[in-house]
Amino acid sequence: MSDQVQEILDVPREFLKDGIQFIHKAQKPDQKEFLKISQAVGVGFLIMGAVGYFVKLIHVPLNNILVGGA
Template sequence: MADQFAQIAEIPKEFLRDGTLFINRCTKPDKREFIKISQAVGIGFVVMGVIGYIVKIIHIPINNILVGAA
């Protein structure tokens, strides 16, 4: 019974230790790295927007053909 309690009590301690190690390894990005990340995210937004626009452009005529202009 004491062993089970010790194992249960060890879980939060291990979590806090792992979390502390992770936070200590983390660093803020420098200016160059931040700009690269921002550019990658911006390009992703543009690409997803273009794909969505193309799908919408294709979907509207197909929907009108299938449903018909009632």
């Protein structure tokens, strides 16, 4: 019984230990790296927005045809 309680208590300890190690190893990106990441995120937003727009552009008329439109 004591072993089970110890195992349950070890999980948060390991998580905290790993988190502290990660924070100590992490570093802030420099300006060049930050700009690259920002550009990649921006391009991703544009692509996903365009895909969503075209899906909606096709879906609305198609749905009106299939349902009988009002």
